[in-house]
Amino acid sequence: MTSRSLFLLPGDGIGPEAMAEVHKVIAVMNEKESAGFSTDEGLVGGCAYDAHGQAISDADMDKAMAADAVLFGAVGGPKWDAVPYEVRPEAGLLRLRKDMELFANLRPAICYPALANSSSLKQNIVEGLDILIVRELTGGVYFGEPKEIIDLGNGQKRGIDTQVYDTYEIERISAVAFELARTRRNEVCSMEKRNVMKSGVLWNEVVTATHKARFSDVKLSHMLADAGGMQLVRWPKQFDVIVTDNLFGDMLSDIAAMLTGSLGMLPSASLGAPDPKTGKRKALYEPVHGSAPDIAGQGIANPIAMIASFAMCLRYSFNMVAEADRLEAAIATVLDKGLRTGDIMSDGCQQITTAEMGDAIVAAY
Amino acid sequence: MTSRSLFLLPGDGIGPEAMAEVHKVIAVMNEKESAGFSTDEGLVGGCAYDAHGQAISDADMDKAMAADAVLFGAVGGPKWDAVPYEVRPEAGLLRLRKDMELFANLRPAICYPALANSSSLKQNIVEGLDILIVRELTGGVYFGEPKEIIDLGNGQKRGIDTQVYDTYEIERISAVAFELARTRRNEVCSMEKRNVMKSGVLWNEVVTATHKARFSDVKLSHMLADAGGMQLVRWPKQFDVIVTDNLFGDMLSDIAAMLTGSLGMLPSASLGAPDPKTGKRKALYEPVHGSAPDIAGQGIANPIAMIASFAMCLRYSFNMVAEADRLEAAIATVLDKGLRTGDIMSDGCQQITTAEMGDAIVAAY
Ligand SMILES: CC(C)[C@H](C(=O)O)[C@@H](O)C(=O)O
Ligand SMILES: CC(C)[C@H](C(=O)O)[C@@H](O)C(=O)O
Numbered sequence: 001m002t003s004r005s006l007f008l009l010p011g012d013g014i015g016p017e018a019m020a021e022v023h024k025v026i027a028v029m030n031e032k033e034s035a036g037f038s039t040d041e042g043l044v045g046g047c048a049y050d051a052h053g054q055a056i057s058d059a060d061m062d063k064a065m066a067a068d069a070v071l072f073g074a075v076g077g078p079k080w081d082a083v084p085y086e087v088r089p090e091a092g093l094l095r096l097r098k099d100m101e102l103f104a105n106l107r108p109a110i111c112y113p114a115l116a117n118s119s120s121l122k123q124n125i126v127e128g129l130d131i132l133i134v135r136e137l138t139g140g141v142y143f144g145e146p147k148e149i150i151d152l153g154n155g156q157k158r159g160i161d162t163q164v165y166d167t168y169e170i171e172r173i174s175a176v177a178f179e180l181a182r183t184r185r186n187e188v189c190s191m192e193k194r195n196v197m198k199s200g201v202l203w204n205e206v207v208t209a210t211h212k213a214r215f216s217d218v219k220l221s222h223m224l225a226d227a228g229g230m231q232l233v234r235w236p237k238q239f240d241v242i243v244t245d246n247l248f249g250d251m252l253s254d255i256a257a258m259l260t261g262s263l264g265m266l267p268s269a270s271l272g273a274p275d276p277k278t279g280k281r282k283a284l285y286e287p288v289h290g291s292a293p294d295i296a297g298q299g300i301a302n303p304i305a306m307i308a309s310f311a312m313c314l315r316y317s318f319n320m321v322a323e324a325d326r327l328e329a330a331i332a333t334v335l336d337k338g339l340r341t342g343d344i345m346s347d348g349c350q351q352i353t354t355a356e357m358g359d360a361i362v363a364a365y
Numbered sequence: 366m367t368s369r370s371l372f373l374l375p376g377d378g379i380g381p382e383a384m385a386e387v388h389k390v391i392a393v394m395n396e397k398e399s400a401g402f403s404t405d406e407g408l409v410g411g412c413a414y415d416a417h418g419q420a421i422s423d424a425d426m427d428k429a430m431a432a433d434a435v436l437f438g439a440v441g442g443p444k445w446d447a448v449p450y451e452v453r454p455e456a457g458l459l460r461l462r463k464d465m466e467l468f469a470n471l472r473p474a475i476c477y478p479a480l481a482n483s484s485s486l487k488q489n490i491v492e493g494l495d496i497l498i499v500r501e502l503t504g505g506v507y508f509g510e511p512k513e514i515i516d517l518g519n520g521q522k523r524g525i526d527t528q529v530y531d532t533y534e535i536e537r538i539s540a541v542a543f544e545l546a547r548t549r550r551n552e553v554c555s556m557e558k559r560n561v562m563k564s565g566v567l568w569n570e571v572v573t574a575t576h577k578a579r580f581s582d583v584k585l586s587h588m589l590a591d592a593g594g595m596q597l598v599r600w601p602k603q604f605d606v607i608v609t610d611n612l613f614g615d616m617l618s619d620i621a622a623m624l625t626g627s628l629g630m631l632p633s634a635s636l637g638a639p640d641p642k643t644g645k646r647k648a649l650y651e652p653v654h655g656s657a658p659d660i661a662g663q664g665i666a667n668p669i670a671m672i673a674s675f676a677m678c679l680r681y682s683f684n685m686v687a688e689a690d691r692l693e694a695a696i697a698t699v700l701d702k703g704l705r706t707g708d709i710m711s712d713g714c715q716q717i718t719t720a721e722m723g724d725a726i727v728a729a730y
Contacts, residue, residue, distance in 0.1 A: 159567030
């Protein structure tokens with residue numbers, strides 16, 4: 001029997017509630033389809049800090065490195081607002097990304113038909129929207145050195161962060177974007193601020209060269225990141241795949257997610273390079289939404305983004321394409337039936353709990 | 366008679382066409398109100414590069430430094446895409462900001478009632494929207510050193526930009542935001558990425574301290590910049606004044622502008638510190654839109670943002686509050702009459718040219 005190892009890091013806030021629903025999906029797939037998933041669970045974020053003073057322990061890092069795939073919930077909350085910078089909840093996530101070398105962050109922004117109406121944008125602007133943001137995840141201002149606060153005396157301090165990109169980093173992320181575009185509408189738009197940033201000049205140059213050398217069949221365009229943000233709001237359907245750096249990707253993918261009106265529904269995948277021998281790639285899957293501490297523990301959170309992240313895991317880590325399709329179809333079915341958690345509730349629908357949503361999706365699978 | 370010196374830098378693309386309409390407003394104010402405006406004109410951006418190989422000449426920089434206020438059109442266009450980084454069109458604007466020490470960029474995002482319908486957002490989300498983004502403009506990743514591309518050999522290059530903020534820079538921009546909030550709805554939201562950036566940690570700390578020491582009557586909140594972008598799209602009316610750094614301000618103010626559906630209408634002001642002796646502050650006023658090379662020279666561009674920038678100039682540089690109010694009212698009147706340039710055209714309205722729009726506003730003034 002196949003054996004597939006999953007390492008689960010539910011984290012803080014609504015993370016554990018959402019992850020509990022993924023457990024149900026895993027159980028059903030093991031039972032009915034002999035999928036052979038084995039699971040182990042660890043701590044990340046504020047709960048890890050509470051347990052052992054670190055945002056993720058070395059032991060859990062080892063397990064994450066060894067697993068076939070990591071499922072990640074969410075981290076953070078007001079409880080840990082004052083913990084030291086180095087051990088703040090986000091540090092756990094950033095360490096996972098960096099140590100596992102998960103340089104490619106895939107963030108689909110899809111508008112579920114049943115929810116087109118719940119966007120703050122006009123329905124015709126977002127209906128049928130399906131874009132993919134490919135964000136560089138292990139470089140840029142997130143990790144560049146120096147990154148420090150210096151005391152200058154006289155009551156003055158200096159905060160410094162460094163944006164750094166090397167050619168190979170830009171090359172590999174743009175290759176991922178071009179490859180994915182080939183499976184979609186074959187268009188990539190690259191976004192940077194080359195009019196202000198030297199890293200943007202290099203970004204533009206390397207994306208252009210990679211395109212020319214290896215992907216000239218894909219349609220490539222370039223946009224300044226600020227103009228890109230505007231265009232996302234104005235007419236998002238003009239885009240297929242957007243490739244951009246870590247910080248712009250953070251901003252732009254969140255905006256794209258919000259456009260869809262489906263924030264509680266959107267998954268993401270963070271992938272490493274395929275191992276040259278086995279072809280396997282390290283991977284972490286997480287919902288785009290955060291830990292939502294204000295509603296945590298009440299059983300009302302929307303588990304769909306977490307379950308959809310598991311669907312991405314089936315697709316990208318285990319090549320279980322049929323199962324991924326079925327799971328995504330199950331989500332759509334449940335929404336079409338009018339079942340809703342509170343965050344996506346609207347007139348004429350039926351409001352259900354986190355657990356009921358998980359059950360309904362499992363039943364529709 | 367009062368004498369008020371304006372230095373005009375129309376720049377590239379639609380800049381000159383838009384500036385021509387401001388000339389009409391100035392003429393009428395001089396004639397009918399003895400406003401005493403004197404004007405001189407210079408080159409900036411691509412046209413300056415064409416004329417003398419620099420994005421702005423030292424002579425024009427001197428004039429900008431000496432004038433009571435600078436009116437700036439727009440810079441850039443495909444013609445100059447390949448000019449060296451140091452003399453690219455944007456370098457002229459960046460030099461003006463830096464040498465004039467225009468650290469406070471005020472970007473109102475207002476939804477003109479007559480245009481509420483033309484936003485990509487639902488009408489109830491943007492109707493009546495009135496937020497002010499206060500963007501730091503002379504620091505951060507725009508100007509920090511090192512800023513370079515290094516050749517690493519082996520076909521590898523490294524692009525580096527540096528985000529730097531000192532305490533005093535954060536203090537003075539947050540003071541501007543708090544002061545402006547007092548003249549509005551008394552609320553400031555500060556945005557950074559303190560969960561990832563050390564400059565964000567310092568930003569948060571200094572804004573909080575400035576608030577406590579001098580502005581505790583103003584309501585202050587903090588938001589991560591990515592969440593802030595989302596909230597702008599979800600429910601922008603939750604904000605009054607937003608204060609943020611140079612790069613986040615670039616992204617967020619463009620998004621806010623696009624929300625309003627009034628991009629061709631939005632002005633901005635870039636202000637220096639008041640001179641300790643005279644109380645005067647250096648200032649530059651520019652429309653939020655760019656040079657729009659695709660429609661330049663056709664006489665169809667919307668001059669309203671440029672004229673509204675002049676209204677801000679009346680308000681902030683010359684304390685001509687009544688005149689600014691009248692000019693803004695004239696713009697609203699013309700829109701209420703259904704007169705529109707092509708970019709904001711809609712059913713039942715009358716499409717007019719750039720010059721006709723300028724004439725109509727002057728007539729309504
Ligand atoms: C939690 C935080 C560190 C993270 C980021 O900034 O990358 C989050 O906003 C995201 O987009 O995954
Ligand atoms: C033209 C460019 C340098 C500029 C910026 O990035 O600041 C523009 O986008 C703006 O917002 O004024």
